[in-house]
Amino acid sequence: xxxxxxxxxxxxxxxxxxxxxxxxxxxxxxxxxxxxxxxxxxxxxxxxxxxxxxxxxxxxxxxxxxxxxxxxxxxxxxxxxxxxxxxxxxxxxxxxxxxxxxxxxxxxxxxxxxxxxxxxxxxxxxxxxxxxxxxxxxxxxxxxxxxxxxxxxxxxxxxxxxxxxxxxxxxxxxxxxxxxxxxxxxxxxxxxxxxxxxxxxxxxxxxxxxxxxxxxxxxxxxxxxxxxxxxxxxxxxxxxxxxxxxxxxxxxxxxxxxxxxxxxxxxxxxxxxxxxxxxxxxxxxxxxxxxxxxxxxxxxxxxxxxxxxxxxxxxxxxxxxxxxxxxxxxxxxxxxxxxxxxxxxxxxxxxxxxxxxxxxxxxxxxxx
Numbered sequence: 001x002x003x004x005x006x007x008x009x010x011x012x013x014x015x016x017x018x019x020x021x022x023x024x025x026x027x028x029x030x031x032x033x034x035x036x037x038x039x040x041x042x043x044x045x046x047x048x049x050x051x052x053x054x055x056x057x058x059x060x061x062x063x064x065x066x067x068x069x070x071x072x073x074x075x076x077x078x079x080x081x082x083x084x085x086x087x088x089x090x091x092x093x094x095x096x097x098x099x100x101x102x103x104x105x106x107x108x109x110x111x112x113x114x115x116x117x118x119x120x121x122x123x124x125x126x127x128x129x130x131x132x133x134x135x136x137x138x139x140x141x142x143x144x145x146x147x148x149x150x151x152x153x154x155x156x157x158x159x160x161x162x163x164x165x166x167x168x169x170x171x172x173x174x175x176x177x178x179x180x181x182x183x184x185x186x187x188x189x190x191x192x193x194x195x196x197x198x199x200x201x202x203x204x205x206x207x208x209x210x211x212x213x214x215x216x217x218x219x220x221x222x223x224x225x226x227x228x229x230x231x232x233x234x235x236x237x238x239x240x241x242x243x244x245x246x247x248x249x250x251x252x253x254x255x256x257x258x259x260x261x262x263x264x265x266x267x268x269x270x271x272x273x274x275x276x277x278x279x280x281x282x283x284x285x286x287x288x289x290x291x292x293x294x295x296x297x298x299x300x301x302x303x304x305x306x307x308x309x310x311x312x313x314x315x316x317x318x319x320x321x322x323x324x325x326x327x328x329x330x331x332x333x334x335x336x337x338x339x340x341x342x343x344x345x346x347x348x349x350x351x352x353x354x355x356x357x358x359x360x361x362x363x364x365x366x367x368x
Contacts, residue, residue, distance in 0.1 A: 013115060015116050022080050085117065109128065166187050170184075223255055227249055230264070233264060243281060245284060246284070266295075270360060278355070293364065294359055296358070300353075304350055313346065313348065347361075
């Protein structure tokens, strides 16, 4: 029977068509059994025709037997329908629901039926995948926030210690007038510098929160037009620094859907970094491939150190540079956040000929 059902491709039928088909099959089987029961009753009646009194039990027995056959047919029909169309997908969905309730998203739902239950399982698998993706994204965001807070607290220690020491110094010696005016001005100036540092740290933390909450709005744009915008920004940033640069393009599509303002912000950050550390030349490569935009900016400087490769995308990291830039060591970290919001990534490396190399990628068609 199972081979017959599979041969008829019951899994490819909708639930309604499958129900009608099983009903018809069951009805044919029930009618065949009822016909046999009528023949059986007729044979008994003919054999006992001379004993008409003893034949009184045949009709009630036949009616009871027919009703029993119909009831068995209904139960059999429901059992077959449940077994072949509902049991497996419901079991899969039940186990999947239990795993999701236990925060276990590392599983897959696979059910190859073409009916509504198969579609439900596919939709459930899409939902599970999105939940897993969101969970990992949330976990990564929480870990990055912890790391950011730890770095922020660490970097706050120095200015706070300086302010505390100067405050205690002034409290101890200012009432006794044991501080010269020159020393007093020097202490006040030092405190002002560190207060400004605290203000910049606070502004940086606020800007990160704004970036994380910023929506991504993608719109289609011609590839040539986007590259022209990027090229003009690069010419102004790198050209104003007195460095030369060249560009190359590889594109398999005439248009792409991206958030132009976000892409420009990331590009301008990495272009400014490249111009800052280059000895004299910057190379930019634009690539549009399989719905993804990638921008690689390389420079001929000393490149990243081993520590830089590990830490360059951490917040407040400035490497060996003593003077903080306008992002207070936040440039690549901000670029990383923006790329990930656009379902892309930021990668740093050293080029084959030396010098730093930063690649920012953005997925086509993201709209959040």
